[in-house]
Amino acid sequence: MKILDEPTLAAKSDNAKGALDAETARLASLIDAHTSHDGSYGVRIPGLYVNRYSRIEATDYVHTINLPAVGIAAQGKKVMTVGKEVYEYSGARIFIAPVTLPVAMKTIQASPTEPFLGVGLYLDPQRIAELVPKVFPQGLPEVRNRSAGYVINADTAMINAVARLVDCLSHPGDDQLLAPLVKDEIYIRLLRSPIGVYVAETVFSESGVQRIVKAIDWLQNNFPQQLKIADLAEMVHMSESSFREHFKSVTAMSPLQYQKALRLQEARRLMLSSQMDATTASRFVGYLSDTQFNRDYSRFFGSPPSRDIARWRQERQHLK
Numbered sequence: 001m002k003i004l005d006e007p008t009l010a011a012k013s014d015n016a017k018g019a020l021d022a023e024t025a026r027l028a029s030l031i032d033a034h035t036s037h038d039g040s041y042g043v044r045i046p047g048l049y050v051n052r053y054s055r056i057e058a059t060d061y062v063h064t065i066n067l068p069a070v071g072i073a074a075q076g077k078k079v080m081t082v083g084k085e086v087y088e089y090s091g092a093r094i095f096i097a098p099v100t101l102p103v104a105m106k107t108i109q110a111s112p113t114e115p116f117l118g119v120g121l122y123l124d125p126q127r128i129a130e131l132v133p134k135v136f137p138q139g140l141p142e143v144r145n146r147s148a149g150y151v152i153n154a155d156t157a158m159i160n161a162v163a164r165l166v167d168c169l170s171h172p173g174d175d176q177l178l179a180p181l182v183k184d185e186i187y188i189r190l191l192r193s194p195i196g197v198y199v200a201e202t203v204f205s206e207s208g209v210q211r212i213v214k215a216i217d218w219l220q221n222n223f224p225q226q227l228k229i230a231d232l233a234e235m236v237h238m239s240e241s242s243f244r245e246h247f248k249s250v251t252a253m254s255p256l257q258y259q260k261a262l263r264l265q266e267a268r269r270l271m272l273s274s275q276m277d278a279t280t281a282s283r284f285v286g287y288l289s290d291t292q293f294n295r296d297y298s299r300f301f302g303s304p305p306s307r308d309i310a311r312w313r314q315e316r317q318h319l320k
Contacts (some may be wrong), residue, residue, distance in 0.1 A: 076116030083252030102261035
């Protein structure tokens with residue numbers, strides 16, 4: 001048996017890194033070709049989205065509901081906060097969120113000459129459920145150290161697959177004929193990655209995590225309602241203590257914190273897009289007290305509703 005000496009191993013490592021860097025640069029170039037202006041927007045391929053940002057916000061995080069997805073910052077750097085957990089990713093490091101989460105995100109490395117260039121693919125639970133038995137024919141291994149999100153080092157094959165998916169936008173017909181095949185490849189590579197089991201368990205029939213996913217779906221559709229944890233736990237056939245434990249491990253927050261984030265983000269959206277006043281918006285999302293709403297809003301967004309909305313509207317005017 002031939003034993004590789006250290007210089008040979010180092011050369012192989014350098015070659016692998018060079019290939020990965022080149023593939024990541026190619027992905028950035030493809031994203032650049034399909035993003036003519038700053039912003040995040042969908043494209044012709046279902047589930048695929050691209051984004052471009054040429055400046056860094058000084059202090060503010062963007063609060064949004066992040067659907068289950070895998071995201072890559074091919075150029076630039078982004079930070080994502082879920083509850084008290086913070087995830088930073090760039091280059092060949094990718095972020096995976098297996099479930100729907102209220103998040104705060106911020107671009108922390110970008111410039112007009114080297115803008116942030118990102119790409120994401122929403123996870124298709126039905127398709128992933130069809131692929132899980134093929135990747136895990138013996139069933140899922142035991143899951144430990146679960147988290148709300150994950151950042152892992154992508155290999156050249158994964159970056160290449162994502163680049164080929166984006167490249168399908170450049171060739172007529174590829175978005176319909178080849179893109180579904182490439183998406184399957186990305187899902188399979190994701191399932192075979194170190195965090196694949198955490199994605200797989202979200203679609204695994206009657207797993208504890210899938211029950212939490214059902215509870216999350218209910219919260220998204222019914223967040224204005226007054227919440228009783230015991231009732232929600234019973235709805236998904238779990239004891240209250242087990243439900244609380246699983247929910248916190250999957251989302252990095254309690255059910256009440258999750259509901260509060262949904263309410264506050266929706267209230268802010270209503271005030272910005274529909275010109276609602278704070279009282280009307282707070283009642284619409286389920287708050288019964290103006291004082292409680294103002295307190296929660298200030299803690300969540302950093303300033304009271306009137307000041308926060310006035311600032312955002314002023315910034316929008318500057319951008320026009």
